[in-house]
Amino acid sequence: MTMEYIPGLAGVPATESSISYIDGQAGILSYRGYSIAELAQYSSFEETSLLLLTGELPSEAELDRFKCKLGENRRVKYNVRALMKCLPASTHPMHMLQTVVASLASFYPSTAYMAGDENDATYIREVSENILAHMGTLVAMWEHLRYGYDPIAPRKDLSYAGNMLYMLSGKEPEPVWERLLDACLILHAEHTINASTFTALVTGSTLANPCSVVSSAIGSLSGPLHGAANEKVIAMLEDIGDASNARAYIEKRLANKQVIWGMGHREYKTKDPRAAILQQLIQEHLIDKGGKLSKLFETALVVEDVCKELLAHKGVYPNVDFYSGILYREMGFDPASYTPIFAISRSAGWLAHWHEQLKKNKIYRPTQVYQGECDRQYVPMQDR
Amino acid sequence: MTMEYIPGLAGVPATESSISYIDGQAGILSYRGYSIAELAQYSSFEETSLLLLTGELPSEAELDRFKCKLGENRRVKYNVRALMKCLPASTHPMHMLQTVVASLASFYPSTAYMAGDENDATYIREVSENILAHMGTLVAMWEHLRYGYDPIAPRKDLSYAGNMLYMLSGKEPEPVWERLLDACLILHAEHTINASTFTALVTGSTLANPCSVVSSAIGSLSGPLHGAANEKVIAMLEDIGDASNARAYIEKRLANKQVIWGMGHREYKTKDPRAAILQQLIQEHLIDKGGKLSKLFETALVVEDVCKELLAHKGVYPNVDFYSGILYREMGFDPASYTPIFAISRSAGWLAHWHEQLKKNKIYRPTQVYQGECDRQYVPMQDR
Numbered sequence: 124m125t126m127e128y129i130p131g132l133a134g135v136p137a138t139e140s141s142i143s144y145i146d147g148q149a150g151i152l153s154y155r156g157y158s159i160a161e162l163a164q165y166s167s168f169e170e171t172s173l174l175l176l177t178g179e180l181p182s183e184a185e186l187d188r189f190k191c192k193l194g195e196n197r198r199v200k201y202n203v204r205a206l207m208k209c210l211p212a213s214t215h216p217m218h219m220l221q222t223v224v225a226s227l228a229s230f231y232p233s234t235a236y237m238a239g240d241e242n243d244a245t246y247i248r249e250v251s252e253n254i255l256a257h258m259g260t261l262v263a264m265w266e267h268l269r270y271g272y273d274p275i276a277p278r279k280d281l282s283y284a285g286n287m288l289y290m291l292s293g294k295e296p297e298p299v300w301e302r303l304l305d306a307c308l309i310l311h312a313e314h315t316i317n318a319s320t321f322t323a324l325v326t327g328s329t330l331a332n333p334c335s336v337v338s339s340a341i342g343s344l345s346g347p348l349h350g351a352a353n354e355k356v357i358a359m360l361e362d363i364g365d366a367s368n369a370r371a372y373i374e375k376r377l378a379n380k381q382v383i384w385g386m387g388h389r390e391y392k393t394k395d396p397r398a399a400i401l402q403q404l405i406q407e408h409l410i411d412k413g414g415k416l417s418k419l420f421e422t423a424l425v426v427e428d429v430c431k432e433l434l435a436h437k438g439v440y441p442n443v444d445f446y447s448g449i450l451y452r453e454m455g456f457d458p459a460s461y462t463p464i465f466a467i468s469r470s471a472g473w474l475a476h477w478h479e480q481l482k483k484n485k486i487y488r489p490t491q492v493y494q495g496e497c498d499r500q501y502v503p504m505q506d507r
Numbered sequence: 508m509t510m511e512y513i514p515g516l517a518g519v520p521a522t523e524s525s526i527s528y529i530d531g532q533a534g535i536l537s538y539r540g541y542s543i544a545e546l547a548q549y550s551s552f553e554e555t556s557l558l559l560l561t562g563e564l565p566s567e568a569e570l571d572r573f574k575c576k577l578g579e580n581r582r583v584k585y586n587v588r589a590l591m592k593c594l595p596a597s598t599h600p601m602h603m604l605q606t607v608v609a610s611l612a613s614f615y616p617s618t619a620y621m622a623g624d625e626n627d628a629t630y631i632r633e634v635s636e637n638i639l640a641h642m643g644t645l646v647a648m649w650e651h652l653r654y655g656y657d658p659i660a661p662r663k664d665l666s667y668a669g670n671m672l673y674m675l676s677g678k679e680p681e682p683v684w685e686r687l688l689d690a691c692l693i694l695h696a697e698h699t700i701n702a703s704t705f706t707a708l709v710t711g712s713t714l715a716n717p718c719s720v721v722s723s724a725i726g727s728l729s730g731p732l733h734g735a736a737n738e739k740v741i742a743m744l745e746d747i748g749d750a751s752n753a754r755a756y757i758e759k760r761l762a763n764k765q766v767i768w769g770m771g772h773r774e775y776k777t778k779d780p781r782a783a784i785l786q787q788l789i790q791e792h793l794i795d796k797g798g799k800l801s802k803l804f805e806t807a808l809v810v811e812d813v814c815k816e817l818l819a820h821k822g823v824y825p826n827v828d829f830y831s832g833i834l835y836r837e838m839g840f841d842p843a844s845y846t847p848i849f850a851i852s853r854s855a856g857w858l859a860h861w862h863e864q865l866k867k868n869k870i871y872r873p874t875q876v877y878q879g880e881c882d883r884q885y886v887p888m889q890d891r
Binding site: 126127128129130131132133134135136137138139140141142143144153155156157161162165166178180182183186202203205206209210211213214215217218219221222223225226228229230232315316317318319321322325326327328329330331332334335336338339340342343344345346347348349350389483485486487488489490491492493494495496497498499500501502503504507 | 510511512513514515516517518519520521522523524525526527528537539540541545546549550562564566567570586587589590593594595597598599601602603605606607609610612613614616699700701702703705706709710711712713714715716718719720722723724726727728729730731732733734773867869870871872873874875876877878879880881882883884885886887888891
């Protein structure tokens with residue numbers, strides 16, 4: 124039987140999974156059966172990660188233990204730091220992350236080779252804690268190293284989000300930003316089988332080391348078709364400048380059939396549920412409390428209104444990247460770090476898929492439709 | 508319409524391709540329509556790489572230019588070397604390679620972002636030359652760096668294979684080993700859509716940087732189910748020890764239904780054509796000429812005879828890993844470097860698939876069969 128070739132394998136089932144579920148018509152995303160609206164409201168990134176990894180909400184003792192391990196694993200070995208210092212200052216943080224995560228297996232030999240222990244629960248748990256903890260630290264370190272400064276040492280006593288903000292500014296994290304970063308991390312942690320998660324599955328199916336698996340997935344996420352949208356939202360907002368320019372700018376782009384960054388999502392026919400949640404949190408924690416916001420934030424709110432008026436009737440709404448980009452900017456992250464923050468969060472999902480893949484592993488070996496030449500005869504150089 | 512889920516996407520067409528073709532029944536592998544038997548006999552790794560990348564055998568001027576570029580790009584920046592020195596001495600060369608190749612985009616900013624120039628022929632050619640040239644140099648450097656020694660500087664005047672042998676030993680390469688390494692590189696350069704090539708396709712489909720693409724593919728190849736077989740062949744031969752133990756050892760493993768490493772290949776129902784070619788070259792260049800071979804080589808030849816007797820009637824023959832492992836050992840490479848040599852060679856195929864993917868790119872976004880929980884309600888911590 125010859126199967127039909129479907130470009131991009133769109134709609135082709137590539138795995139059986141119990142991790143997350145999207146209902147694009149209803150605008151629902153759930154992790155392990157829990158809607159992300161509830162998780163963003165009541166959970167933390169730490170608890171959500173554990174939920175993704177194990178399938179269940181943890182007990183208090185399990186969550187405490189996990190937080191403690193994440194805290195301990197924030198320490199970075201000095202040769203990892205030295206390795207980062209060898210990278211050119213212009214290195215994009217996604218390339219930094221792919222490079223350094225690939226090297227982690229070597230710095231932690233216990234993660235380096237599984238030798239058939241792929242179902243060893245302790246091993247899988249420890250290596251996941253280590254990778255997840257490092258992701259946030261590495262991105263925050265690079266914000267300083269790339270300018271030639273020593274990084275700020277991580278703190279064990281803070282939450283995942285709180286520590287990232289602390290390592291960025293060296294100041295005690297403000298609760299409002301800690302809360303919003305935590306929500307962003309929860310909302311980006313998993314999203315079924317996109318290109319980066321699929322890369323993790325394919326790489327993991329060879330029983331490659333989990334550091335290799337996550338590094339490969341980072342490589343995939345680094346592509347502009349996949350992970351770079353929230354960076355582009357900010358570039359667009361800066362291009363607009365003052366809020367008063369927003370309407371004319373958007374109308375012109377629409378007339379020229381140009382992309383409005385941060386609008387629409389291929390999976391959702393209605394509002395991206397993650398965007399709706401962030402929008403509500405922004406309202407609740409920032410606007411209602413009269414928080415001081417940047418000019419760009421005001422521009423973003425006008426863009427949101429204009430797009431609602433011009434696009435919502437077509438089923439096009441702001442997506443999660445629209446709001447997360449603006450928030451990361453307010454928190455003080457460099458635009459180049461927005462996709463790495465996405466990667467930090469998504470590493471929880473990648474690791475969950477890696478676990479799941481190992482449980483009933485089969486190496487990926489699809490086929491091709493051959494369209495090339497056949498039976499050519501080698502021609503010696505003098506006769507070409 | 509719901510499609511059937513096929514584990515590992517076995518037999519599912521995932522791309523249209525004109526690069527290589529396997530006829531598993533007839534035992535044929537061709538690159539761009541040319542049988543690998545002819546290429547191994549008449550071509551070089553340089554010419555074969557160019558054939559894979561462009562689709563055509565090059566003119567003399569094109570080949571000279573390509574060789575010259577590969578020679579120039581063998582130089583490694585001192586900060587790349589410094590980065591390698593930060594890795595622990597115990598780092599597996601595959602992890603070194605995944606790490607360093609991921610960093611190359613940062614050291615060569617012209618490769619770093621394509622910004623829609625994905626069809627720019629000059630860019631694609633130059634970045635491919637740079638990555639391909641670095642692969643061999645990096646692996647040869649690590650053979651010294653891992654023991655704390657400075658690497659041997661590459662030479663522009665040697666062939667790809669010759670330079671690798673020179674960088675390994677510091678001596679003028681012996682023609683027989685240069686010829687055999689060149690043949691191994693030709694024979695491993697491409698093999699349709701396996702897990703590592705598929706990883707390159709998926710990563711490339713996000714328009715990720717080619718260094719990220721090749722690094723991801725290296726991660727995939729590093730898994731023991733994919734790339735580590737020739738290393739295991741040598742471990743098995745060392746386990747056998749003297750040639751006189753070979754028959755009893757093989758018979759015992761067969762009786763216990765254990766794997767005989769280096770035997771059989773899922774794609775070939777008959778002899779692996781690459782193995783047949785290497786076997787013939789070994790006969791011609793080593794055995795017929797009375798070359799001095801190691802004890803282990805003699806053991807391998809007996810294992811080959813015993814397996815022929817016991818397994819050939821089942822359609823199980825030695826595969827390419829059986830012979831390449833033995834040859835790499837004779838050349839003086841560390842067993843851990845066998846899969847990296849495979850990666851060097853295969854990077855030609857990965858880059859060819861990356862080119863092809865860009866020409867009619869569609870991001871990979873398969874789907875999943877959801878088997879998890881639905882509609883669960885968040886339970887506050889105190890109620891768990």
